[in-house]
Amino acid sequence: GLNLRVGPLRFEKRTVGMSRFWSGQQSGARIDLLLRIPRAPGINSEDVAVLHDGNQYTIRQIQEPEDVLPPSLDLSLERRAVRLDFPAPPVPDGGETP
Numbered sequence: 001g002l003n004l005r006v007g008p009l010r011f012e013k014r015t016v017g018m019s020r021f022w023s024g025q026q027s028g029a030r031i032d033l034l035l036r037i038p039r040a041p042g043i044n045s046e047d048v049a050v051l052h053d054g055n056q057y058t059i060r061q062i063q064e065p066e067d068v069l070p071p072s073l074d075l076s077l078e079r080r081a082v083r084l085d086f087p088a089p090p091v092p093d094g095g096e097t098p
Helices: 020-024
Strands: 012-014 031-040 049-050 056-063 072-079
Touching: none
Parallel strands: none
Antiparallel strands: 012 031, 031 072, 049 056, 056 072
């Protein structure tokens, strides 16, 4: 089944450059969004990123930029045409379900 592997994470939207965009097109992927996130273990290409607005993206490429502090990952994302249903994230003890 589907489960939450990493998150939630803070992120910064970055500009999808022309070379990244066209490289994605040549490999059959459309790069719709580029995010910079804190470096975290367990993130793989083909995972699905779900943003706070509910939009879902398939991770097509992961890069580890050098000389960036704190250590970060750049995720090249392709918007999913078909949304996946994820189970609700666990609620911490003492919390309420939103």
